[in-house]
Amino acid sequence: MSPPRILMCPPDHYGIEYEINPWMNRSLGAVRELAFLQWRALHDELVSLGVAVETLAPQPGLPDLVFTANAGLVFKNRFLSSRFRYEVRARESPFFDAWFAANGFAVEHMPDTMFHEGAGDALFCGESLFAGYRTRSDAPAHQWVGRALGVRVLPVELVNTRFYHLDTCFCPLAPGEAIYFPEAFDAYGRKVLSNHVPKLIPVTEDEANRFGCNAVVVGKAVVHNSRCPRLAADLTAAGYRSIEVELDEFLKAGGSAKCLTLRLDGEEAAGWKQGERQEDGRHEPAEYR
Ligand code: ARG
Numbered sequence: 001m002s003p004p005r006i007l008m009c010p011p012d013h014y015g016i017e018y019e020i021n022p023w024m025n026r027s028l029g030a031v032r033e034l035a036f037l038q039w040r041a042l043h044d045e046l047v048s049l050g051v052a053v054e055t056l057a058p059q060p061g062l063p064d065l066v067f068t069a070n071a072g073l074v075f076k077n078r079f080l081s082s083r084f085r086y087e088v089r090a091r092e093s094p095f096f097d098a099w100f101a102a103n104g105f106a107v108e109h110m111p112d113t114m115f116h117e118g119a120g121d122a123l124f125c126g127e128s129l130f131a132g133y134r135t136r137s138d139a140p141a142h143q144w145v146g147r148a149l150g151v152r153v154l155p156v157e158l159v160n161t162r163f164y165h166l167d168t169c170f171c172p173l174a175p176g177e178a179i180y181f182p183e184a185f186d187a188y189g190r191k192v193l194s195n196h197v198p199k200l201i202p203v204t205e206d207e208a209n210r211f212g213c214n215a216v217v218v219g220k221a222v223v224h225n226s227r228c229p230r231l232a233a234d235l236t237a238a239g240y241r242s243i244e245v246e247l248d249e250f251l252k253a254g255g256s257a258k259c260l261t262l263r264l265d266g267e268e269a270a271g272w273k274q275g276e277r278q279e280d281g282r283h284e285p286a287e288y289r
Contacts, residue, residue: 003052004218005264007068007099008043011035012058014066016252020086021135022162023254035249039066042216042223042245042257049218054264056099062092067255068262069167071096072118075149076272079105082118085136108148114141119262120165124270125172125197127151132158132166151272154196156189162209167258169208171215172197172269173222173240179215179231181208201238207231211247211256217268225256 014035016026046053059065070089072081079100084090101107110116121137122145123130129151131142135158146153156166160183163169169184170193177199182190194200203212207228215224222235223243232242247256266273 002265003050005052005054006046006216007054007056007071007262007264008039008046008260009056009066009068010058011039011066013060013063014039014058014250014253015063017063018086018088020088021164021254023252025252028252030249030252038245038247038249039260042247042260045223045243045245046216046218046261049221049223051218054103056095059092059095062095064089064253064255065092065095066250067120067253067259068096069259070117070120070165071262072100073116073122073145074105074119074262074264074266075151076266077105078149079107080116080118080145080148081107081109083110083112083114083116083141085115085117110141110144110148114138114144116141116145117165120167120259123166123170123172124151124267124272125178126175126269127271128196129153130166130170130172130193130196131155132170134158135161135164154192156185156192158184159186159189160184164254165259167214168211168254169213171213171217171222171258172267173201173217173238174269175271177201177238178269179203179213179235181205181213184208199238201234203228204230211251214256214258216257216261219268223257225251 115138117136121132133139163184169181172178178197179201181203212228212231221241226244226246235242
């Protein structure tokens with residue numbers, strides 16, 4: 001069985017150089033050495049879980065390039081490149097596009113009249129693509145993606161600017177199962193989630209503010225920021241293994257574990273990935289340890 005593949009970008013040029021979300025404060029800055037140690041710890045943890053981590057070369061002047069989740073949306077061998085809301089991040093796209101083209105993906109672009117921030121705002125859970133909109137991505141872009149991929153899109157509005165990307169407040173664990181921060185959504189959004197995800201595990205406000213929802217799922221292992229004891233206990237009770245890695249230097253930019261990664265072979269919860277496994281005649285549960 002081929003190992004899970006994840007794209008990361010080392011934080012050589014990471015820093016808080018502009019403010020495009022409520023977490024960012026230029027005067028606070030980030031401690032580069034600490035950021036490097038924390039990034040390394042996440043990287044090494046994923047490697048120890050059996051992940052093949054690919055790395056994108058860091059680029060001077062692109063402090064947020066570390067957040068590879070926003071590169072675009074991966075669907076089988078297709079890479080739908082993001083249309084970033086802010087120009088400071090749109091400059092990352094040529095580097096992401098080049099990496100994906102060089103690594104055998106078909107690179108596709110959305111119309112430039114739309115905004116879409118990739119896997120940060122679009123997450124498969126089962127057959128459906130859950131799509132966060134308002135702060136960064138917009139609803140027309142999600143509809144465009146749904147048509148391009150031929151999948152059902154379930155748009156949910158992100159009503160709290162601190163949870164500006166869907167992956168800051170929602171994390172699919174498996175088809176039909178996810179963690180989420182209820183207050184990041186309105187009543188309608190919560191209904192969409194509960195109607196389509198039978199097992200929803202709520203995360204407390206304190207732990208959502210530690211970006212507990214911004215987790216990386218590898219088989220039954222869930223890697224998330226430190227000091228989320230309630231989440232860790234709830235994951236354990238649900239049959240998962242919670243692994244904490246302190247990523248506070250990245251919280252200063254409004255990111256954590258999930259934002260620092262982009263799954264290249266399909267997220268654990270993606271229905272299309274499960275389908276592929278069956279076509280391949282592989283029926284093993286997604287466990288790597
Ligand atoms: N500073 C980055 C931004 O505001 C953080 C991105 C976090 N990424 C994520 N997938 N939530 O765009």
